[in-house]
Amino acid sequence: MAKVPLARLFAMSSYVLVSRLHERLEAEGFRELRPAFAFVLLASRDGPLTGNDIARFMDMTKQAASKLVDAMEQANYLVRKPHPEDARAKLLHISAKGKRVLEAAERIYVELEAEWARVIGAARVSALRRDLIEVLEATHGGKLPPIRPAW
Amino acid sequence: MAKVPLARLFAMSSYVLVSRLHERLEAEGFRELRPAFAFVLLASRDGPLTGNDIARFMDMTKQAASKLVDAMEQANYLVRKPHPEDARAKLLHISAKGKRVLEAAERIYVELEAEWARVIGAARVSALRRDLIEVLEATHGGKLPPIRPAW
DNA sequence: CTCCTATAGTCACCCAAGTTGACCATAGGA
């Protein structure tokens, strides 16, 4: 029996965690919420992004990013505002509702990781995060690579 | 700066590895190859599966699995044969071409994991696999959970 | 044996979320 490829384990792991996250968010009343939303909100936590920023870190076309932002704005998670220094651009500000999901998502991720810690121990969970960050940054010029809704 | 959620790291990791795999398979002449193909072939390595088996471990409807198999058969990676004991079912046998991609995919995954080992060391790569298998099995009744093309 | 229900598979149609290509407005340097 050959080793299970890491790629497969990662696909399973992310699928499992994202599914659990969305089950719980749904249970807390956050509906019409696509999986990608949480990642966009997490990314815009530290200040507003532009549509192009989103296209880049989601590794999608700017058209697709624009549609994603449409959906997020319509569901009241983001607000498009004019960019103060560039009349072409728009800044995507997280809304109050957006902040609430974001907090819920972070809390639920912490809970899910705590469940993992009960199985393999907190040290090994930390090691997973540390090792993945290290290897991903090392192979992508010191920064984390883009994330994708699909492969 | 809060911790990067593991879910995000897993999504990035699987995206990166699967993308690299397909770049290299493409370079070796395997075209018209969807990401899901490699997982189906790996799963059918130890003997033919039925369409329902595929639907189950890919966590998709049997209709979608049927279309996936259509595509794989059309691209000559699988062959549908009648089931010897159940006239309703068909067994999906891996073809010669299928075996070749499978070997290529396994070899490339080994190479990619070796690149990771050069960054974080072989021990920590092994630890990743061990820990993920342990936690995934523990939370899914002793078996690995299904894999999904998207989340 | 005869039903009756469960299961394997497929067909037709639909939908979500991406892509490509064309386009407009503004930025910003030569």
Add this chain to the structure above:
DNA sequence: TCCTATGGTCAACTTGGGTGACTATAGGAG
């Protein structure tokens, strides 16, 4: 003042899933 690059959007299309309806066979209850 152009001329090119960039941020964003609209429209049309593609892909890969889902849903619902259906057929054929399996397999147990009576």
